[in-house]
Amino acid sequence: MNAAPASAGEQAVAAAVLRSDRFRLEREGDWVRIEAIITAMEKGRVQRLSDDDVLALPVLYRNLLSSLSIARESSLDAGLIAYLESLTLRAYFLVYGTRTTFGAWCRSFFGGGLSRAVRAIWVDLLIALAFMVVGALVGYALVAADQDWFSRLVPTQFADVRVPGASREALESTLFGEARSDGLEVFAAYLFSNNAQVAILAFALGFALGVPTVLLLIYNMASLGAMLWVFASRGLTLEFVGWLSIHGTTELLAILLAGAAGLHVGRALGFPGARSHMAALSGAGRTAAQVMAGVIVMLICAGLLEGFARQLVQSTTLRYAIGYGVLTAWLLYFFALRPRRS
Amino acid sequence: MARKGEIGRTHGVDPKLARVLVTPEGVALDVAVASAGARIGALFIDLTALFGLFLGFVLSIVLLVEAYRRTGLPGVSDGFTNFLVVLFIIGLFLARNAYFLYFELGDRAATWGKRALRIRVASRDGGRLTADAVIARNLIRDIEMFLPLMFMTSGGIQGTLGNFGAWAGTIWVGVFLLFPLFNRDRLRCGDLIAGTWVVEAPRAALGEVVANGKTTPSMLDRASNLAEDRYRFSDAELAVYGEYELQMLERVLRTAKPDAMVTVAATIATKIGWSAPDGDDQPFLEAYYTQLRARLERGMRFGKRRADKHS
Numbered sequence: 320m321n322a323a324p325a326s327a328g329e330q331a332v333a334a335a336v337l338r339s340d341r342f343r344l345e346r347e348g349d350w351v352r353i354e355a356i357i358t359a360m361e362k363g364r365v366q367r368l369s370d371d372d373v374l375a376l377p378v379l380y381r382n383l384l385s386s387l388s389i390a391r392e393s394s395l396d397a398g399l400i401a402y403l404e405s406l407t408l409r410a411y412f413l414v415y416g417t418r419t420t421f422g423a424w425c426r427s428f429f430g431g432g433l434s435r436a437v438r439a440i441w442v443d444l445l446i447a448l449a450f451m452v453v454g455a456l457v458g459y460a461l462v463a464a465d466q467d468w469f470s471r472l473v474p475t476q477f478a479d480v481r482v483p484g485a486s487r488e489a490l491e492s493t494l495f496g497e498a499r500s501d502g503l504e505v506f507a508a509y510l511f512s513n514n515a516q517v518a519i520l521a522f523a524l525g526f527a528l529g530v531p532t533v534l535l536l537i538y539n540m541a542s543l544g545a546m547l548w549v550f551a552s553r554g555l556t557l558e559f560v561g562w563l564s565i566h567g568t569t570e571l572l573a574i575l576l577a578g579a580a581g582l583h584v585g586r587a588l589g590f591p592g593a594r595s596h597m598a599a600l601s602g603a604g605r606t607a608a609q610v611m612a613g614v615i616v617m618l619i620c621a622g623l624l625e626g627f628a629r630q631l632v633q634s635t636t637l638r639y640a641i642g643y644g645v646l647t648a649w650l651l652y653f654f655a656l657r658p659r660r661s
Numbered sequence: 662m663a664r665k666g667e668i669g670r671t672h673g674v675d676p677k678l679a680r681v682l683v684t685p686e687g688v689a690l691d692v693a694v695a696s697a698g699a700r701i702g703a704l705f706i707d708l709t710a711l712f713g714l715f716l717g718f719v720l721s722i723v724l725l726v727e728a729y730r731r732t733g734l735p736g737v738s739d740g741f742t743n744f745l746v747v748l749f750i751i752g753l754f755l756a757r758n759a760y761f762l763y764f765e766l767g768d769r770a771a772t773w774g775k776r777a778l779r780i781r782v783a784s785r786d787g788g789r790l791t792a793d794a795v796i797a798r799n800l801i802r803d804i805e806m807f808l809p810l811m812f813m814t815s816g817g818i819q820g821t822l823g824n825f826g827a828w829a830g831t832i833w834v835g836v837f838l839l840f841p842l843f844n845r846d847r848l849r850c851g852d853l854i855a856g857t858w859v860v861e862a863p864r865a866a867l868g869e870v871v872a873n874g875k876t877t878p879s880m881l882d883r884a885s886n887l888a889e890d891r892y893r894f895s896d897a898e899l900a901v902y903g904e905y906e907l908q909m910l911e912r913v914l915r916t917a918k919p920d921a922m923v924t925v926a927a928t929i930a931t932k933i934g935w936s937a938p939d940g941d942d943q944p945f946l947e948a949y950y951t952q953l954r955a956r957l958e959r960g961m962r963f964g965k966r967r968a969d970k971h972s
Contacts, residue, residue, distance in 0.1 A: 337955055340870050350867065360768050384688045393961060395954050397908045398868040398915060405863035408682075408690050412781065412862075413768060415685070415789045421763045424792045516812060523804045526850075584854070601785070601794075601856025608797030608854065615800075619751055626747070 339394035346386050350406060353379040357409050380410045428609070431658040436609035438654060443579035443586065447536060451575060454537035458544025459551075472538075472545040481546065487553040494555070494562040495633055514539075514570055515618050518577040522584075522611055529585025536578045561635035564642030566624035572649055573617035580607035580614070617649070680846070680860075683787045693861040694847050695780035700859060706774030711760060715753070722749075757807065761799040766792060771862065781862040785846075794855040801851030805837035871914050871950060892948035898933040899949075899956045905969035907957060910950050914943075922946055 356372050356379070359365065365373075387403045394400065419427070437444070461468040466483040481493055517539050524531035543563075550559035587603030588596060624645070632638055678694040695703075764772040770790060771781040782798070784790040813830040841847045846858050902910075913925050919942075926942040929935075929949060938945035957967060 337951060337958065339954075339958055343870065347867070354867075363768065365768075381686070384684070384686055388688060393958060395904055395907055395957055395961070396871065397911055398871070402865045402867045404691055405865040407688070408692065408863045411684050411690060412770070412783065412790075415784070416768055416770060417766050417790050417792050417795065419766060419792045421759065421766050424762075424766060424796075428796075519804055519808055597853070598786075598856075601854060604801075604854030605791070605793040605797045605856070608800045609793060611800055612796060615754075619754075623747070 339390070339396060339399075342389065342393065343396070343399055346382075349379055349382055350386070350403070353383055353410060354406055357406070357413055360413050361409070376410075377414065380414050383407050383410055428612070431656060433609060433613045434653050434656045436606050437576065437613065439606050440579050440583045440610060443582040444575065446582055447532075447575050447578040450533050450536045451540045451571070451578070454540030455544035455547070457537070458541030459548045460544075461541070462545040462548040469545050469549070472542045481549055483549055483552070485549065485553070487555065490550055490553055490555055491558070494558050514574065515622075518574045518614055518618060521574060521578040522581040522607065522614070525581025525584040525607070526588065527585065528589045529582040532578050532581035532585060536574070539574065558635050561638040561642070562629070564646075565629050565632060565638045566621045566642070568642045568646035569617055569624060569649065570621040572646065573614045573621060576610050576617070577614045580610040583607045583610075620645075677845075678847075682783070682860075685788060692783070692863075695778075695859040695861055697842055697847055699778045699780050699861075700841060700847060700849075703772065703774035703778045703780060706777055707760075707772050710773050711757060714756075714760070718756075758799060758803065761802065762795060765795045765799065769862070770795075775859070776862075779862045779864070780859050782857050783860050785852075785856050785858045790857065794857050797855035798849070798851035798857050801854050802849070805850055806834055809833050868915055871911055871947070892938075892945055894933070894949060894952050896956070898935075899953050901932055901970060902953055903967040903969040903972060904957060907950070907953055910946065910953070914946060914950060917943075 352372075353376070356368060356376055359368055383403070384407060387400075387407050390396075390400050390403055458472055462472065462483065469483050481490060517535060521532045521535050524535065547556070547559060550556060584600065584603050584607050587599040591599030594602070624641075628641060629638075632641060675693070675696065678696060680692050680694055681689045682692045683689050761772060764775075765782050769776060769781060770783065775781055782790065782795065784794060809830045813827065816826055837850055841849050846852075848858060852858055910925065913921050922942040926945050927937045929946070930937045960967065
């Protein structure tokens, strides 16, 4: 490069006494050029670079690597080596930097990345689903066998009138009652509610080899099973499931995904296979984190559904339609959406 | 830019935090893991920035509402207001994450706080820093810090925060905040999961060629009656020093402080049995530096290196 390798430059090369200084003076132009390119890119001024510069970057980077290797073996100019070290590191960070912008990532994530991540942990999804089903059955069976279990399974602040032995009318009023608070309050309360915390915890506790995740899933579903028994004992199964489904399908799916993501991390930590523990953890973690980003979106949706739709929709049929319509949409999105680009 | 006096491969880096990163081309590069202090400082700046952005946003909304009220247009229904507040809550959550993601996905892979402290995110295995990794490390930050704090605050406001909840939340946040102190690479849980680490963003200026054969004009003027090559050292006179002393000499020449040069010139002259180059210290030092470096580099080409004067 060095548009004018003018006599000045050549003279300097000729005048340099040391062979390593001559090496430096011959290559200095390339270094200054790549430094200018890097500085522009770091400052976010990529648009201002000429096409030539952008195309030259990979070549300049490889030349820089070779310059550094040569300098380390042949030059004792510490200032020069420090400069090359830092310049190479900067160039490396740019050449191997993230290729996407935030916007582009969002498009690819919601346009298929999320679904791929969910499909990638299908084993964990099945495991988590199995534990959730077992949890619900156990909760139901325990309360059916001995009603004292109810108070142990369901946190007290939940269970107002909804306790074993409550009348059918009292129970029904909790399902179809007038909206006592407005949607906003419910939404806000929901976001910080038990279930959002359960989803987050289920994932975070995956670190401990997934054991707490499994316990959490079982316990959480057991209280649901216990509640189901209370309503079922008064012949309100259908109505209760409808009331639950409108937002519960989204919410339970979110908890399932979060639990599966936690198990995925836990399994990678416990059984890393041929990889090192750290490598396995970070591999699993990246997939799991994508799933969790989806879980958070789902929890927000569930909050909106609980805050607004549940209060407005009082018909059981319509509740089923909305709840399972949304569930179908999620499942289609996760498992049927397969854009060609992988 | 680094000061020109700061030379040497790992000069000024805590040896406990110095690491080697191997690029996909197989070249080993020196990196320095960001210290815990820098991480905390960056976090603090980011939180302040986020809070400032939040205040600015709320303030502009308040002004907007006030302006709307003054126009005397019909008021909006409660339902609509609620809906807007819900959007606001969701927006807050997303904006916090968007701040970290937007900046860490950029070319500098650093938020404002990290930029201010000259650190950045990088992939631990030397490969490409992927968007997935950045997402992962920031999502975990939510779980480590923001969500427990939010749960605790909202629990506190609603009066449902029990003693147990408060303690559990505090311990939770504390454990995750202190986590980086208990591993060598200062990894946060999010870094562990994402396979990233936070390193110092390098920057150094290219100094001039030391002793480029052109001594400063004033010196030449004053000593114009002296020969160009008045300082010729014999091999035995050059053999007293090694690479470490050469680099110290380089630093003295780069910083070019007159009194330091006088001292160093006198030391070298005594060591090799010359008389001190009275008033002509820089040309003396430059000549000695050039010839010593030529000798050591010649040895280097034949695979002989000499670390310092004792070896």
